[in-house]
Amino acid sequence: MFLIESIEDVPILSTTLRIMKFWSFLIVHNWRRYVCLTPYILMNITQFLDLYYTTEPIVNVIRNAYITVLCFNTILRALLLCLHRYRYEQFMAKLKNYYVQLMCMNDTFVNSEIKNTIQAAKVFTRINLLMGILACIGFVTYPIFSTSKVLPFGVFVPGINKYRSPYYEIIFILQVIMVPMGCCMNIPYTNLIISFIMFGILMCKTLQYKIRNLNFINSSKAKDDLVWCIKYQVKIIRFVDTVNGLTTYIWLTEFLTYGAMLCVMLFLLLIVQTVGQMIIVSAYIITFAAQIIPMYFFANELYVESIAVATAAYESNWYDSDMDTKKFLKLFMLRAQKPCAILVGNVAHMNLELLQTLLNTTYSYFTLLKRFYG
Numbered sequence: 001m002f003l004i005e006s007i008e009d010v011p012i013l014s015t016t017l018r019i020m021k022f023w024s025f026l027i028v029h030n031w032r033r034y035v036c037l038t039p040y041i042l043m044n045i046t047q048f049l050d051l052y053y054t055t056e057p058i059v060n061v062i063r064n065a066y067i068t069v070l071c072f073n074t075i076l077r078a079l080l081l082c083l084h085r086y087r088y089e090q091f092m093a094k095l096k097n098y099y100v101q102l103m104c105m106n107d108t109f110v111n112s113e114i115k116n117t118i119q120a121a122k123v124f125t126r127i128n129l130l131m132g133i134l135a136c137i138g139f140v141t142y143p144i145f146s147t148s149k150v151l152p153f154g155v156f157v158p159g160i161n162k163y164r165s166p167y168y169e170i171i172f173i174l175q176v177i178m179v180p181m182g183c184c185m186n187i188p189y190t191n192l193i194i195s196f197i198m199f200g201i202l203m204c205k206t207l208q209y210k211i212r213n214l215n216f217i218n219s220s221k222a223k224d225d226l227v228w229c230i231k232y233q234v235k236i237i238r239f240v241d242t243v244n245g246l247t248t249y250i251w252l253t254e255f256l257t258y259g260a261m262l263c264v265m266l267f268l269l270l271i272v273q274t275v276g277q278m279i280i281v282s283a284y285i286i287t288f289a290a291q292i293i294p295m296y297f298f299a300n301e302l303y304v305e306s307i308a309v310a311t312a313a314y315e316s317n318w319y320d321s322d323m324d325t326k327k328f329l330k331l332f333m334l335r336a337q338k339p340c341a342i343l344v345g346n347v348a349h350m351n352l353e354l355l356q357t358l359l360n361t362t363y364s365y366f367t368l369l370k371r372f373y374g
Contacts, residue, residue: 145276252345
């Protein structure tokens, strides 16, 4: 009835997987992966060397530092994705099975939630890709609005003056080519993980619906339905645990760098000298926010919806059940009170509270930099 032959046919994943498949990060393994990764890694090495040897103005140093860290995080994502390729694919195969199971319920509420989730995932994917394109345009066009001769990225090439012709033109063209490649490594990964989280939210909402509408008048059927809910709860827990196993240390690395990156970009916004530069730096900040805020928002939604499962169980007609069923339901509610959460370094819950802490800390350091510079 539901023609879902591969993970590429799952609507919530299809757009992102087409990009990742083209660059052979997932599903296939061919030369495109190395064409994309190898020059990007070499470029990132030259970026770090450039920061070490640079004598450029503070504006250029700050911008180059931001882009260097961004490229490093991009490479880290791509390398870990390639390293754990089979784990990602096995997980997505399991997600495909869960998706088919939900569709086979043929329930009006569940079908409506599936439709809403797919639509939200597609909208977010398109918006995020658009923001990535705008960031790429900003990287490439920044030298046009600069008051001095600069490259899209700072690089160090021993033995040559990168600002002399024809070296400048050659490096500039190479960097223009590499910018969209970096976008294809970074943006789709964010889209993929948020799709995972959205599906986890969908599973939690389905479980809430099922447990809230249990019919306890028929004790035998109620027990069978409750057993289904308990098994489905275990599926959700394992689902989120797998996501954490694949991503938790990436989030830790990025949490440690995001604050610094946002801080220096806000500071750069104060010291740029032209309106064009200000607009491009503002675009950097907006693109950065478009990456981090949705991730923490949807992670927070998963956190909230997983806790709401316990509330849904209490809102059911549990008082009509027999004593054995009440005991099962009590155990179910006790486990549901421990939230399923996306973890940062297996330590902190990724939610809006953690994002607020990050932004508060960033603003404090930004204020300190502003006073020091002033």
